[in-house]
Amino acid sequence: MSQDRTGVDLETSLGYLLKEASSALRTAMEAVLRPLGMSVTHYSCLELLAQRPGLSNSELARGAFVTRQSMNVLLQALERDGYVSRPGEAPVGKALPTRLTPLGRRSLEEATVAVRAVELRMLGGMTEDEQSDAFRILQSMIRSLRNDPRNGD
Amino acid sequence: MSQDRTGVDLETSLGYLLKEASSALRTAMEAVLRPLGMSVTHYSCLELLAQRPGLSNSELARGAFVTRQSMNVLLQALERDGYVSRPGEAPVGKALPTRLTPLGRRSLEEATVAVRAVELRMLGGMTEDEQSDAFRILQSMIRSLRNDPRNGD
DNA sequence: TGACTCATGTCAGTATTCTGACATAGATTG
DNA sequence: CAATCTATGTCAGAATACTGACATGAGTCA
Numbered sequence A, B: 001m002s003q004d005r006t007g008v009d010l011e012t013s014l015g016y017l018l019k020e021a022s023s024a025l026r027t028a029m030e031a032v033l034r035p036l037g038m039s040v041t042h043y044s045c046l047e048l049l050a051q052r053p054g055l056s057n058s059e060l061a062r063g064a065f066v067t068r069q070s071m072n073v074l075l076q077a078l079e080r081d082g083y084v085s086r087p088g089e090a091p092v093g094k095a096l097p098t099r100l101t102p103l104g105r106r107s108l109e110e111a112t113v114a115v116r117a118v119e120l121r122m123l124g125g126m127t128e129d130e131q132s133d134a135f136r137i138l139q140s141m142i143r144s145l146r147n148d149p150r151n152g153d
Numbered sequence C: 001t002g003a004c005t006c007a008t009g010t011c012a013g014t015a016t017t018c019t020g021a022c023a024t025a026g027a028t029t030g
Numbered sequence D: 001c002a003a004t005c006t007a008t009g010t011c012a013g014a015a016t017a018c019t020g021a022c023a024t025g026a027g028t029c030a
Helices: A014-036 A040-051 A057-064 A068-080 A102-123 A128-146 B014-036 B040-051 B057-064 B068-080 B102-123 B128-146
Strands: none
Touching: A014 A040, A014 A102, A014 B014, A014 B102, A014 B128, A040 A057, A040 A068, A040 A102, A057 A068, A102 B014, A102 B128, A128 B014, A128 B102, A128 B128, B014 B040, B014 B102, B040 B057, B040 B068, B040 B102, B057 B068
């Protein structure tokens, strides 16, 4: 009504709102992780390893939504500082299974408390049904975005 | 059941799913904008200016979810290449109102077509009601994340 | 008026992530 | 068996975004 462009209206765009929500979540997580000297990707990596021990660099990268090159930089730092360990040789193929050290596990525990608080705050004010709706809807968006029409389906 | 950690379960975490959806959207947008030689932030800046002409650098930064320093670097490049124009002196205060040039407008039109296709693909398979739910739920998340309990209130 | 606070534009340096490239291990295929 | 394809780890350089800092203009308040 305020325009006749056929473009994307930021005020009503779900894409824009998704970006806004993601940005707000990231900012909130950075705020609670900063005092622990930990970045969001750093935390994501440790959390992935806690839940799925033995993930390779490439698998961690996909799980944290960064490139394997970026994850490699992080893993080298984490290994140097004693938070994770990797075997010197790959047991099979080239993939090096990574594991948390006791130090890494302790470090993660602090962070998890902080991050869980953020997640609970985000969920505050939402009913159980709304949380289910949110889950289903976000998964629908992801599915639709993944199947690229140019890949000939 | 697969664990007794009291942590965040990635499989059922709305935060993780939000990040995944946002990552998928960003990847899809990068894919269609790359052939046009445009980044997501670049596009966001032009789209903001089309809908709200005269925004300042700081306002554009907030709208594109980056720092004003990052947006300043982008604006200088866009101004140098003739996509936007800024007055040499601030009409009031220090804020420089930015506007699209005809070249910038033409450049944006191409991008808008591509981005709208991505947004429509993301919405594919969602009913009108689900889109309304998504809108309301995302806004609820943003609101909850913004009001920081440590800010008193 | 003068001190103070706040928002802005901008410079400089740092950190993080990305793209490009290469070599290698395993799987697939003829 | 040989060729090809795919996935992986890693190095190097470029692009992007960030933090820190400073000066300036406008509003607030005593």
